[in-house]
Amino acid sequence: ESRWPYLFGAIIVPSLIQVVILPFLPESPRYLLLEKQNTSKAEKAFQRFLGKDDVSHEIEEVLAESRVQRNTKLVSILHLLRTRSVRWQVITVVVTMGCYQLCGLNAV
Numbered sequence: 001e002s003r004w005p006y007l008f009g010a011i012i013v014p015s016l017i018q019v020v021i022l023p024f025l026p027e028s029p030r031y032l033l034l035e036k037q038n039t040s041k042a043e044k045a046f047q048r049f050l051g052k053d054d055v056s057h058e059i060e061e062v063l064a065e066s067r068v069q070r071n072t073k074l075v076s077i078l079h080l081l082r083t084r085s086v087r088w089q090v091i092t093v094v095v096t097m098g099c100y101q102l103c104g105l106n107a108v
Helices: 004-009 012-024 028-034 039-050 055-070 079-083 084-105
Strands: none
Touching: 004 079, 012 039, 028 055, 079 084
């Protein structure tokens, strides 16, 4: 029991390693392109990750995916349950996940 503080203090070592290494890691190209709107840094990050000079296809792919996501309509759970075509799928998933929680599979 007297060694519990050492156990809780052991997490300090990985945390310090992460804090030291984090400034040297590159930003995500997707984050730079979509959130920061910085195409030149996104290109450099793609080039670094993929190891090739021409990354225009990847940039266009990320932008196209972003346009599709913006056009996607979000619906609430109540709307899903009211929609007859997906009601049984939602109920099936909810019952299945509830059974996983109650059967103790997560504990194993």
